[in-house]
Amino acid sequence: MRLVQVFVPRDELDLVIETAEEAGVDYTVSRDTDRGEFEALVSIPVPPPAVEPLLEALRAAGLDERSYTVVTAAETIVSKRTDELTGRFSGTRISREELRARAADLAPAASTYFGLLIVSTTIATAGLLLDSAATIIGAMVVAPLMGPALAASVGVIVDDESLATRGIALQVIGLAAAVLTAAVMGWALRGTVLLPPGFDITTVPQIRERITPDFLALFLALGSGVAAVISLTRNVGSVLVGVAIAVALVPPAATAGLGIAWGDPPVVLTAGTLVLINMLSINLTALLLLWLSGYRPERTESVERVYGRLRSRVAVLLVAIVILSVVLGGITYGTYRTATVEHDVKTELETMNEAELAAGSELQFRETAIDYELIDVYTGGRPTVTVHVDRPPGEGLPDDFADDVRDRLESAAGVDLEVIVELATTLRSG
Incomplete structure (x- = not known):
């Protein structure tokens, strides 16, 4: 339930009372005994779906816009009369005015926003370098990214340009600050005792997950946008939804920053693409769902203009x-190709091991290293496969042994390979 309290200006009390009676809602009047600007306070308890129609009726009746109308959440109302009201005003949607106020509250002051975002990015960057999913998720609880995304969308829908502009600015500048924070942190840590010598960020699973995204990554962003709107309009689960939005934005932004620190353009490109497509998807779903939920500007004459702006x-x-999806599709395909080549090569080497064992040979293909990066798929770079072969002492190999290994691996993988065969003589004690 909501408690709508109207501070009634002089000579407008009858207008407010008539509007409440026409709406069929209960009310009480507290008259002001001094000679101030307001002559009375009218309190009206109503269900959440009734707030917007009541406020629109008061405006249509000509209530002075300089008056105050306060809407507060009533945690508990003890009365059987609320059952009838709830039955008349069914639904769960909050009023447009509450929507705007909540969206504004979720977008904190700049100092608070950037302070929390930098802390969150710092923790997330550490989690990425440590390959710790728990640390990354913990950082997401701190990230305040839900508010700006919703503020931007709500501002567009209710025709509040300042709210929309603030939401967009906080998102763009905030993500740029996240990338910069991760880059500075990565630059400061690189080459220190906290990271092993020759540390390669692309080998860390949590980082690799952000630089090899596929179309399934879109579901997180789209779902987060839908969940954010539901959370805002029904005032439930905002913390958990905020975590989901942060997961879609902060880790890939931090990964892009680490790519800058390590001077790795492919990491910056792939992670940066993921950040942008997630941010745009969250805003798109929020805009569409708010409009489809029936929210419109306060003034009827503004609806057409806002609708045109929304379409644009x-x-x-x-x-x-x-x-960006084309880029994401290219990353998906490239990742699939590199993974396929790696799988086919390893499978063929296992088959070769089994064949040698069946033939009574002690020759063994023990280790492999495959150098085939995403960029090689599009630049025509040949995969380099290093095969480690164990052989017993005195066992000879044909001169074209390396060529035979290459031919078999190329046949299995379906691509031209550069194969390096490393031979090692194995001595075993009985």
């Missing part, structure tokens, strides 16, 4: 997402 923004977001 949705079109821009869709075009940007499609373009």
Whole structure:
């Protein structure tokens, strides 16, 4: 339930009472005995779906806009009269005014926002370098990224340009700050005793997950946008939804920053693409769901203009997402190709081991290293496969042994390979 309290200006009490009676809601009047600007306070308990129609009726009746109308959440109301009201005003949607206020509250002051975001990014960067999923998730609890995304979308829908601009600015500058924070942290840690010599960020599973994304990554961003709107309009689960949004944005932003620190353009490109497509997807789903939920500007004459602006923004977001999806699709395909080659090579080496064992040979293909990166798929780079072969003392091998190994591996993988065969004589004590 909500308690709507109207500070009634002089000579407008009858207007407010008539509006409440026409709406069929209960009310009480507390008259002001001094000679101030307001003559009375009218308190009206209503269900959440009734707030917006009541406020619209008061505006339509001509209530002075300089008056105060306060909407507060009533935690408990003891009365059987609420059953009738709840039955008349069914639904769970909050009013447009509450929506705007909540969105504004979720976008904190700049100092608070950037302070929490830098702390969150620092923790997330440490989690990435440590390959610790728990640390990364813990950092997401701190990240305040849900508010700006919702503020931008709500501002567009209710025609509050300052709220929309603030939400967009906080998102863009905030993610840039996250990338910069991770880059500075990575630069400071690189080459120190905290990281092993020759540390390669692309070998860390948590980082590799962010630089080899596929289309399934879109589901997190799209789902987060939908969940954020539901959370905002129904005031439930905002903390958990905020974590989901942060997971979609902060770790890939931190990964892009680490790519800058390590001077690795492919890492910056892939992680940066993931950040942008997630941010755009969250904003797109929030915009569409808010409009489909029935939210409109306060003034009727503004609806057409806001609808045109909404279509323009949705079109821009869709075009940007499609373009970035092409990049994401290329990453998906490249990742699939590199993984396929690696799998086929390893499978063929296992088959070769089994064949040697069946033939009574002690020759063994023991280890492999495959150098085939995402960029090689599109630049035509040949995969380099290093095969470690154990052989007993005195066992000779044909001169074209390396060529035979290469031919078999190329046949299995379906691509041209550069194969390096390392021979090792194995001595075993009985």
